[in-house]
Amino acid sequence: MTVANQPSDSPARIREHFLATGDALTALAERTAEVDSIVIEAAARLLFPPLGTNVAILAVGGYGRRQLFPYSDIDLLILFPSDRHITGAKEPIAIFLRHLWDAGLRMSHSVRTPDECAEVHDSNTELNISLLDQRFLAGDRTLYAGLADRLPKFIHANRNALIRNLAQLSRERHAKFAGTFYHLEPNVKDTPGGLRDFQLVCWLGQLRDGTADPSSELRDAYHFLARLRCYLHIQTGRDNNLLSFDAQDGLAEHWRLPGAAQWMREYYRHSRNIYRAAIRSVEAGEVQVSSLFAQFRDYRSRISNVDFSVHRERVHFREPQRLDVEPELALRLFEFVARHGFRLSSEAELRIGARLPRLKEYFADPLPIWPALSTIMALPHAPLALRAMHDTSMLTAIFPEFAEIECLVIRDFFHRYTVDEHTLVTIQNLWALHNTSEPAYRPFRDLLAEIKEPSPLVFALLFHDAGKGSPEEGHVDASLRLIEEPMNRIQMPWPHREMVAFLIGRHLDLSTAMFSRDMDDPQTIIDVAHQMGTVERLKALTLVTYADISAVNPTTMTPWRAEQLWQLYLKVYNELTRELESERIDAVPTGSPERIAFLQGFPTRYLRTHSETEIDGHMALEEKSQKRGLAVETLKRDSAWQLTLVAHDRPGLFADVAGTLSCFGMNILKAEAYSNLRHLVLDTFTFADPGRTLDLNPSEIERLNATVERVVSGRTDVRDLLRNRPKPVLPSRKAGFAPRVSVDAEASASATLIEIVAEDRPGLLYDLATAITSNGGNIEVVMIDTQAHKAIDVFYVTSEGHKLEPETQMMIRAAVEGAVT
């Protein structure tokens, strides 16, 4: 009788016992014993008679550890003294393996000599590692004893290389799963935090210290995962390690838990313990093997400060007991992480963990901690800090509302991660834009660079799906409801709260428009523009949409989709900024009579391109102007300066201010002009100060303001000032390009557009504005952009309240061309 003909009741018995008791360890041991007897019997009958004594059979890998799952591959190593012995053994080995296959065993074998087993295989690390778990099954004991004697010495002598190879292999495996264990349908063997990682901790311990002694927490996690994998194998009748949605339902029932969601939270808890231990072991191993790496880490330790020390790339508390009396120290810890990009030490994690009840209690009271959180959320390593806050449960200590989505599985065909992981990945992907050079994503990178205060955006991303834990109501509404209380508690200022509420409430709008609206239909764009309200909101929502889509799974944000989103952004941006005379503010819904009077008659574009704070500033300037008929203010804004003027309109006013700035040596980058129903003009000029005159001589700011006032009030003639200005330095011929002037009478309903692209030079704006106004044109709005030495200026010009007559148009065009050539 052959092996194949021996039916066994063992699988059915193992299955029944396991399903009745959930005892995976017994199931694995029984399966191992069963396979042992089949292999030993087959070897004795089919392998040893033709080959004699010079062969030994070893169980390796999981089989060697006696942890054979019901349908796992069976790893055998067939050992020969030398290659010479292998040559004539092919046929008996083939017969032996064929019989095992026929017995229903999935064999995975290798044929080796002791010399091969005792050498480092950089391209076959699995072989070296599988031998850590080798076990003699049958055959030549002397041959095996020789190998068993050599292996410990080999491991000791080569442990650095083996650790390095194993660490690299593990990092590659983790990368395949995006380095997270929060997958909706994880692979219980290979996903980070799975059984392979448990084994990794054991192997690294064995290589480092000669023994594998995982903590009781890890052993619990192993027992949980072993039971889970055993169940998957038994239920599907194959080597299936995918924890699918269907399997999750079955497992919850098998575990006698009320639902899959609760069971999955258990899974993630164990998986998180294993993953953390695995990462620590890998990193500890890498430090051990690389003295250069250690030196680099020690060099970075110099970043330590009075609160924290950095040792081997890990942050430690200097005086952890201070946490008891100074809970804000925990926030400073995460700010340190966000600033420098170091991970927390295990000790710091434990310290936080031990004080969580106290921290929860402390942060439950209303506290003005938004500035601290806002700083964390704006720093270069914000995603790392937020993840560390999540991992240590500090995030839920500050925001218990976040617990609603912790490890939450929402079954969805496209989503790959749990809701909390998706949330953290959105922030990670947003921050990754800072360093992207991919052409399809570069526009979003530039957009992100324009966001002055990114923290409300990050905060909105953190909570955009918080409502998914409340399935009884729509998740957007639920998120908006949930966010109210924490925003009160951390005392977030109103403008930020409004932005956060807008971003959460509208976080699906742009995707909806992209995928289900005709973007070529002007009405779609008008509708979206009205939903956005301001350019600032549009920019922030575009970035939220980008981050949200790209965090669904690693392949969702294709260049195709990025382009769709960017096209939508462009169209809506242009819609928000193009409205000029045709759309004037005629009714201001709310506000004081002064505010209504100030705003009436400005283009609606003004409201859409200025924040409430800026409008308040302009109104204050208007009030100041009431005494003398005009007011000027010059302020430093980030890297540039901004001059704002409120005055009564008169021909040539814009050109005069532009000329004054030029005579001070300032380089105008942007300028905008607005006028309201009372013929009050609000002009803003953003300019660079190449000589740092204003920075180094603050008194010059007052002199500039006073000069502008004198010029605007007619007490000084700007032409006198400009007579003394230095001759402009023309760019080299190589860098030059032909200037272009185009006139468009159709683009606006009430003004003629004059677009000029020319070499930038000091005084250019003054010359252009003068060319227009001296030929009968009235500048309604001007938009200026400067890119390197190229100036792109667009003037919206009218004459006596209407578009330019053809004759005036020709005269202005000729004058403008004269100014740029």
Next chain:
Amino acid sequence: MKKIEAIIQPFKLDDVKEALKSIGIDGMTITEVRGHGRQKGHKEVYRGQEYNVDLLPKVKLELVVPSERADETINTIIAAARTGKIGDGKIFIFDVQQAVRIRNDDRGESAI
């Protein structure tokens, strides 16, 4: 059997899928593509700078149906994808010699 290849506006994808489902056609391959026919591209201006959009985002649907259902399928796609404006897309129809289901070696119409 006929293979139908339809290039449609991305925002019409859900409508077309729903319409095909309503006549009992579920199986299809969808690809995100870029291209242009007579629609050419267009120009967007962003802060004074021109962005040329030469190739427009479209969605390509590929499906194989029994020959006698081809007209019905095509008409369904047309009805669901049409806005009447330039850029609505195109449909191409090809003869299919054979279809094979890899899993069980089914051949012909039973494989589609």
